[in-house]
Amino acid sequence: MNLILLGPPGAGKGTQARRLEDTRGLVQLSTGDMLRAMVAEGGPLGQQAKDIMAAGKLMPDELMVQMIAERISKPDVTNGFILDGFPRTVAQAEALDKMLADKGLKLDHVIEMKVVDDILVDRITGRYTCAKCGKGYHDTFEKPKVEGVCDVCGSTEFKRRADDNAATVTTRLSQYHEQTAPILPYYRDRGVLKTVDGMAEIDDVTKQIEALLAA
Ligand code: AMP
Numbered sequence: 001m002n003l004i005l006l007g008p009p010g011a012g013k014g015t016q017a018r019r020l021e022d023t024r025g026l027v028q029l030s031t032g033d034m035l036r037a038m039v040a041e042g043g044p045l046g047q048q049a050k051d052i053m054a055a056g057k058l059m060p061d062e063l064m065v066q067m068i069a070e071r072i073s074k075p076d077v078t079n080g081f082i083l084d085g086f087p088r089t090v091a092q093a094e095a096l097d098k099m100l101a102d103k104g105l106k107l108d109h110v111i112e113m114k115v116v117d118d119i120l121v122d123r124i125t126g127r128y129t130c131a132k133c134g135k136g137y138h139d140t141f142e143k144p145k146v147e148g149v150c151d152v153c154g155s156t157e158f159k160r161r162a163d164d165n166a167a168t169v170t171t172r173l174s175q176y177h178e179q180t181a182p183i184l185p186y187y188r189d190r191g192v193l194k195t196v197d198g199m200a201e202i203d204d205v206t207k208q209i210e211a212l213l214a215a
Contacts, residue, residue: 001026001080001213002105004087006183007113008176009169010124011198012205015136016113017084019206024213027077030084034067035059036161053163056171058088058179065095072099080108088180093187110187111209113198117173124169131157 001024005013017028039050045063052059068086071077087093100106115123126139132155137144144151150158163172187193196208 001108002100003081003108003213004083004110004187005113006110006180006187007198008115008117008120008180009172010120010127011113011115012202013084013113015202016205016209017082020082020209023210024080026080026082028082028084029068029071029077029086031059031064031067031086031088032084034071050162054168056163056168056175058175061089061091061095064088064092065099068096069099072103087183088175090182090186093183107192109194109212110192111212112184112193112195113205114195115198119199120173121166121169124164124172125166127164128158128160130155131159 003020003026005017007013014028014030014032017030020026021028035049035053039046039053049059064086068083072081083096087096096107122140123138126141127136128138129136130150130153133150133153135150135152136142137158148156150156163169184193194212196205196212198205200208
């Protein structure tokens with residue numbers, strides 16, 4: 001099964017993608033994670049990515065399409081994938097269609113996670129993760145049970161994304177509305193678009209997604 005989780009930054013795409021990896025054996029393909037790994041490696045392309053991400057702007061389509069094309073060809077993707085953060089423009093969506101057609105693959109579902117902007121700013125600026133196991137937390141909505149200690153692995157080190165600050169979030173949201181939201185009618189016209197309420201509790205969003213996949 002091949003899926004796209006589509007929605008603004010902070011909608012919960014990463015959280016739901018990781019759950020679907022566990023429950024359905026799919027592979028999460030997050031272009032944001034791939035870019036952050038590239039930044040961590042350094043090099044000229046990493047520096048370019050770092051600057052663009054810090055500004056909340058989008059990376060060039062050609063580079064992103066190439067990145068996904070390479071990743072999707074790896075053997076671990078045979079059970080299916082969940083795209084998280086790609087496509088982000090209509091040009092990327094068109095390139096993905098072509099890429100999948102060439103491989104004899106198809107998209108089964110495109111799931112829009114709908115959340116209003118006001119909520120997203122609070123969600124994004126307060127979120128952080130365990131540096132060791134990646135468990136997600138939030139300053140207000142989801143604190144560790146013991147302050148400063150990860151519930152899952154006991155680590156005391158946490159990290160925040162460099163672009164999860166109020167100034168960058170505003171640009172990321174306007175980029176979503178201008179560049180990414182036009183993908184919604186693109187997939188609606190192809191009959192694969194479904195919508196869930198991304199403002200519900202995390203477990204409830206998972207249930208909504210599972211219901212769509214089972215239908
Ligand atoms: P994310 O982790 O999905 O929120 O992505 C973080 C940042 O990486 C975005 O704000 C963009 O700067 C960049 N990025 C991730 N995916 C894409 C994409 N498909 N196209 C262009 N830029 C991207």
